[in-house]
Each structure stands twice: as C-alpha cells, then as structure tokens.
Amino acid sequence: MTTHPPQVPPRDPAARDAHPSGPPVLDVRHLGVRYDDVRALDDVTVSLRAGSICGLIGVNGSGKSTLFKALMGLVVPQEGRVELFGDTTASARRAGLVAYMPQAEEVDWTFPVSVSDVVAMGVYGRLGAARRLRPADRAAVADSLDRVGLADLARRQIGQLSGGQRKRVFIARSIAQDARLLLLDEPFAGVDRSSERTMTALLTALRDEGRSVLVSTHDLAGVPAFCDEAVLLHRRVLAQGDPAAVLTQGNLARAFGAAPPDAVPAVPTAARIGDS
Template sequence: MTTTQRPTASRATAGPLALEVENLVVRYGAVTALDGATFALAPARVTGLVGMNGSGKSTLFKALMGLVRPDSGRVRVHGMTPEQARRRGTVSYVPQTEDVDWTFPVSVRDVVMTGRYGHLGLTRRPRRADHDAVAEALARVELTDLAHRQIGALSGGQRKRAFVARGLAQEARVLLLDEPFAGVDKRSEATVSRLLRELAADGRTVLVSTHDLQSLDVLCDDAVLLQRRVLLHADPREVLLPENLARAFGVDPAEVPAQEPARGHHRREGQS
C-alpha cells in the first residue's frame, strides 16, 4: 500500500486550497487511467507533475478542466466544480498539443484574445481592458513583436508561448500546463520557466507536467509523482530520489541515474 506525503510547505494549507483531488478514478472502457488519485495544492505555488507516458497525467489535466467525467471521486478548483471554474475563467489549460488548423489566417494576437472571451460582454467586442490584457500577456511571453504574425508561421516554442499567453490573458487563478517544455527552444523554455515563477509570486497556482527532471528542483516548490494514483507528493528533492522514481517508472532503483543540479541554475531564494 502506498502513501502520499507532502512537503512541509504544503502542510501549511490550513487556509483555502486552490485545487483538491480526492480518490479520482477515470476509466476508458476496460482501461483505468486514474485509480484513486488524491492530492491538494495551495495557492501561490508551482507544482511539478512527474510520471511515465501512460501514467495518467493528461487524463488528470482533462479531469481538472471538466473535459472528462470521472467514474468516481471529487475535484474542486477554488471550491468550485471543474465546470464552474472553467465557465468563470478560474482555471486555464495549455495542453501538450493544440488541435489547431495552423494554416488558418488568424494572428497571434487573435489567438491570445480568445482567452478574453469569458470577460467580453454580450456584443463579444473587445474593450480597452481586453486589449490591454492581451498586450500585457504578449509582453510577458516576449511575443509583442510577432503579435500580427499568422499563428502557423511561428516556431514550436513560439506557438507554445502564444498559448501560455492566452492563459495569462484569461487571468485564471489556476494554470495547468501539459509538457510545456517538450520540443521548445532554449529561449522559450527560459521564458516560460521565469513566467511560471512570476505567476506563483503573484498568488496563482501552477500545475505543470514535465519530463525535465534536471530542472524540477529549480522550477517547482513541490512535485506529484503519478502512476495512475499519486505515489508521492513531496519536495522535488525527495521525489527525485532514485528509489521513488523507480516506483513510478518501474525500474530497479540501482538503474536510475543520480539527478545532478541543472547547469546554470541556482535554488530559489529561501531554499537550502
């Protein structure tokens, strides 16, 4: 029987929780994608989601957004159901791949403006506040100069930043990012990493899945180790211990290489 542990900082969750997942079960026919997943996240933190392909990470994100219906269990986003949170713009999701016609003549600015739809009035016409929010989001992901470019003309990393900007323009309190660093250039990786830390400092909650274990301890305050259920919720350094990674990836602990600090990075202020 496995137990879920949380870091000291996560235990300081006596106040309102940003995200609560209790005994979440999701099945696709005979396949169980999530089997009793349970964890909770406080506001103003970046949490890493770690697990092998097929461990249920993408299914978890979809359940948190209300895009798949759980067979059992409970999800709350700032006390609301996922559907309520999505309608109110409280939660934003950047999936691993976007179902987009990259040849469609829509600009980067237009894509980011879709994040403002929940703020528009009955006329659906953007107001000054909407244009300002889009401009700020583009600036934060360093795409201001490409705002008028057709979305399909961007590089992979730039496209990812554009959809992160859409989430920023939405002004969501909880941001879910599924593999935002997969296949992106170094500039995009650095820009998104910096931005996630800034969002946490602003009081937002970020849950980000990543295979970049080298940078996990730099980017995240805590991490969730997933293998259909939550095996561990703890400080990234504990999650990265070979014996814990072995539980999630199904290998002998002796075969898991030791994790070295990411080159060029330092631990965040206040960490030892």
C-alpha cells in the first residue's frame, strides 16, 4: 500500500526562528564566474542557515543555474569561495551532505534505469567498492519512494514518469542519501499544481526535520508562504532576507526592469517568469 505525502500547511512565519542559527550550511563569498567574456556571476555573497528554505529568484540569464553549478563544483569560479558545512564542496559531496536536482533538460530521461535505480544512487556513497546494496540500503530506498508516494512505480523506467513524478524521484534520492542540503534548480517547472503542492509539502517536511533547501522558483506569489527567506539574483545578489522585504516593487523592478503588477506577493495568483 502506497503512503502518499501529506499536504503540509505553510509554516507560520513566527516559527522561522525555531531552529538554532549556528554557522551557515552554505556560505558563498564574493563569487565570480565567467564564461569566456561573459560574466555570469559577479561578487555574489549569499548564505543559508540550517533548517530553512531559501527561494532563489531571477530572470532568464540572471545566473541561477550557474550558481547551483558553482555550489556543486561543476563550474570553477574565477573569484571568491564556496563553503558547504564549513568545508569545501568536494568534502561535502564525499560525505553525502548535499544533493542536487538539475533542470529537467540536463537529464537523459531515456537512460535505461528504473525509478528504484535512480533513488539507489543516493546511497552509493555509503557502499563499498562492490557497490552492492545491503538490506539497510534497500530499505532506505523503499522508504524514500514510499515517502514521496512512488512506491508502486519503483520498477518503471524513469523516462516513463510524468514531469512531477520525475522531480519526486530526485527528492526521494536525496532522502535516501540523507542529504542535509538540497539544491533544487527549477523543481516546479513543467509540473501541474497538484504535483507542485505535493513537492512543496515534502520540502516543508524536510525543512522541519532540520534540512536546508535552496530552490529556484518562478512562483513569486508562493514564495512568502513556502520560503523562510529569498534571494533576488541578477548576476549580483540584489537582496536577501525575509521574502516580504526582498520581493518589493522596487527590488523586482531592479531585477526585471519593470515589475509586473501580478508579481507582487500580496496578489493571490502566482506570477511565473523565465527560466535561467
């Protein structure tokens, strides 16, 4: 019997200080990334504390995907530094502390692996040279799939799933891995509202367990209810902090040239903007 993820209500802003501040799990200082003569990121400084969800917001070409790749060590910055859990990206990855969901177009969905195989990749770092799953590892994979409501699709080829189901597989992989920091690049792109609500509930529950999430999103209206803080990026960090303070008309105008009226968080309909 499949257990579907609960619909967790938005967290009360008054509860945002429930987790101790402590050192940041993600600490980026004066980061600069160039592709030949194109500067993708310029003097970016941003941090994220434990047990919080941070929404990363910006227009097409603002550098959101480049920032995720720099955090994962997939691009080499020309300036600045990145620390995850007080150490290097490579160290955090070896320890299984960080999990990454790239944009959908960067994944080969035709690769002949099952849903269960993809989730099992989250436990590979704990295996020996033989890469043989132990009973505890198989249980972790099964429990993770059950938690995201995909236990009945464990044997299905990953490309046969819907967009929302594919994204939930990546969340399940991070749960099996027991990652403490999730980096999610446009997880809600191309999914319906029902799947978006399901993933939002999952991420909220993970946050309440003390994990941290950096998520790029187009849903400006949903950020204040879903995220503890927001970062507005346009090659530089234009603002970071409480979503209501970040997503002002003035800040949005700086980021987008002109802030569309329905992009203001007080408006109930969600406004979506271009991919990065």
